[in-house]
Amino acid sequence: MFFYFFVGSFCMEMVSVFLACVAGACFALQAAVNGALRGTLHDGRYAAFFSICGTIITAAIFMLCVQPPLPALAVMRSAPWWNWIGGPLGALIVLAGATLAPRIGAAAFIASLVAGQLFCSLLLDHYGLMNLPQQSITAGRLMGAALVFVGVVLVKYS
Secondary structure, eight states: HHHHHHHHHHHHHHHHHHHHHHHHHHHHHHHHHHHHHHHHHHHHHHHHHHHHHHHHHHHHHHHHHOOOOOOOOHHHHSSSSGGGGGHHHHHHHHHHHHHHHHHHHHHHHHHHHHHHHHHHHHHHHHOTTTTTOOOOOOHHHHHHHHHHEEEEEHHHOO
């Protein structure tokens, strides 16, 4: 019984890792596409704007198709302020991709993005911020982050 639970749990974890890799590939494609749109439009701000319009349209179509129940107004009001900053943060990421990917290249942009994500994630985990489980910074985790930083330098300058 334990074997089947372990194998099933491991397989689900690997599927999750695979899906995260697919999302990462979409991130790289998005940066390249938005960078190309910036070149066509000669303005990263409009590239970001039109990309986000596409996001809103896609999300609206998805919600119309799935039709999940609307959360209660009291539940939405009870959410901490920081629960609502995902959209603006996403807009900043899209704008950064549209503006920076054409300057430094898709690989260096994504590597730098991952390094920033990892550094911030280590701090979020270490302090257990934003309802995340607390996971202390260890030597191994710091070494992993350092290797990512080395990877950014290698991707950009080799």
